[in-house]
Amino acid sequence: MAEHPTHRGRIRPAPENFLSEADIAAVKEGRRDFLRKALATASAAVAAPGLARAAEGDPNILTLPPWTTSLGQAVAARPYGLPSQYEKGLQRRESPGLTRMPQVSVAFTPLQGLFGIITPSGLHFERHHQGWSDIDPSRHRLMVHGTDEGFVKQPKVYTMDDILRLPPVSRMHFIECGANTGMEWGNVAVPTVQYSHGMLSCSEFTGVPLRVILEDCGVDWKRAKYVLAEGADGSSMTRSIPIELVQSDEVLVAYGQNGEMLRPENGYPLRLVVPGVQGVSWVKWLRRIEVGDKPWATKDEAIHYIDLMPDGRHRQYTSTQECKSVITTPSGGQLLLDKGFYNISGLAWSGRGKIKRVDVSTDGGINWRPARIEGPVLSKCLTRFNIDWVWDGKPAILQSRAVDDTGYVQPAYGHLRAVRGTKSIYHNNAIQSWKVVESGEVSNVQVL
Amino acid sequence: MSRFSKTTLAAALAIGLAGAAAGALADGKYSGVGRAATPAEIRAWDIDVRPDFKGLRPGSGSVAQGEEVWEAKCASCHGSFGESNEVHTPLIGGTTKDDIKTGRVASLAKGDAPQRSAIMKVATVSTLFDYINRAMPLTNPKSLTNDEVYGLVAYLLNQAEVLPADFTLTDKNIAEAQARMPNRNGMRTDHGMWPGASAAKGGIGNGGKPDVKNTACMSNCKTEVKIASLLPVYAEAAHGNIAEQNRPVGPVRGKDTSGKVAAPAAAAPLSENAAASKLAADNGCMACHGTASKIVGPGYNEVAAKYKGQADAESKLVAKLKAGGQGVWGAIPMPPQTQLKDEEAHRLVKWILSGAKAQ
Known part of the structure; x- marks a missing residue:
């Protein structure tokens, strides 16, 4: 010492x-x-x-x-591999007191310990509206029809055998709950990035573009304006999706996640993938698609997932996840071991396209330096950034600020609150600040 | 909801399920993939109701009929008047007669309501009907009849003083209820967060124009850094020991917030108490019962005390668990827990009678 x-x-x-x-x-x-x-x-x-x-x-x-002086374990000792016993700290966790019932709740991804951009499937965040079930895929059906008989020529039913026969695509996309960082609108409320930003995951999804399936049913693209997606869980969760995202080929009826089937908690055997849009629209356990010409104002677009504005009205059908970033390490609740060299690392994403740049400040936003963007940089996908930092042992405030390819710059709390107040719950994409003190302790703070 | 003409329906029925399954759509690109949906199948799943009531099936239910269903199936979680804050956030409360006139819930703008009830937020009565019909009760969704749903919507709107006590809600008069919804004018869609066509092009919103504008300033961007908020001390400890939520190697460690020098817990099989406690949590019991306090139903300590020394306590309570009950602890009924296996019901009751310990 x-x-x-x-x-x-x-x-x-x-x-x-x-x-x-x-x-x-x-x-x-x-x-x-x-x-x-x-x-x-x-x-x-x-x-x-x-x-x-x-x-x-x-x-x-x-x-x-x-381990250097003995015979190790046999192959397939664990036929489905598990992380090392030393990694057990990195688990999905609930935020105590956030929800009333564990079946109607959220478990957050431990972003503080993850690398790169892919979320291990077992650590993908969970949000269920009426609990999850492990659905028998041989009994699962996808039904496609219209609000009246004019929207699709032939309403159809697909089994999983049918869906898996269709030509698939695989794409990497982030999924973020609209309420991610929602606890922090008014003030700092949670200690770590797991709880502040952990309703965020990113996977390679494999499935069939919904456009292909709608065309197979003879959709009338001139009349179709929206689709309703519905889940097979108890809540039969429903959301309205704009037809333009379907026509652009972006919306997938997905069964694959990171090379294997979806996990039950993430919609096994079938879920909708709606890139750039908040997670609630990525309907899990997808059982039905209805093509129509008006949105449905379902419970999760008329009572929840509506953003309260200062004038007392709610913004309805807010769906796009705007450009956002966060430093995942060093981050809240962590301790720097010593002064000297650190790699500041984090994630950036935008529901409108690709990440163009990320700037990092270590002085609370007075001065900024461009971070290194690690590839691949994909549309509506997490992007990893890194930047060198030599900590001199003095207090610091770490921030990241992302810019997407539309030119939109991630806002500060001051910008957001000036327009939206502090009670909207949803769509908080403010610049996150982590304060470092002399002891090396990092904590969650807010800088306007 | 689909509305088939009589001829389409007849033709589809004539082909029948077998014909459709074998038939496929020979003219499609993906021959042999998928089959025609039958009208009965579509009717079975297509239960959604739009704000313009497209999809609403004819039916009726009075406030009084709704109240009866409410007390039996809903009050245990939502309270007798939909006002309860015990298990879920309140459904009813926070709206005024004036709000019904204006269609705007005034307290939302004033910001003086302690929390937002469902009736304060929802603008469309169709939403209430659709959601109750598809998802309620939480443990037994889709078990309500169409008329029961009408009755429940009528009862709730009566509690919110939207409908009079003698009202019978039907598909014919539901538009009258809509015209009195307290927050019917409370939504706005003039934002940039709808990824489809803009309102100007027949869709929603402003076409993706953001509402905030930051700039990518790089140096001397401000003169001082003002910290507006810090982590409250209670919030740190409330999230468990952060040292155990981080990797044991690397440039950082998690801060020890355990309040004690933690010995790593040995991985042991669940004790009988822990297993029963998990069973109670998994079955939603803990939403209404505390182990040491009353929530909606009695605390398990109260149940244990009441039945102490009774030889047949276990069998009596197992029966109550499975059949549901009402009256012993108050008017709010406990719904029947038919999903429990015998063995599970006995395990739960033994655990409750022995003090409902966590470990």
């Missing part, structure tokens, strides 16, 4: 065995609670036999570990 006397006791990188008794004592005197707790592990390690040889080097090198 001698090399950083002003930062003694900052949590040190492994091996903790190198901490001397004196260092630990010093830390215990002057540090805040959380650091003391973190160091309890280190104290235990000091008492271990490794200490005797610490002067010679790292006991993890000098004493070979069991």
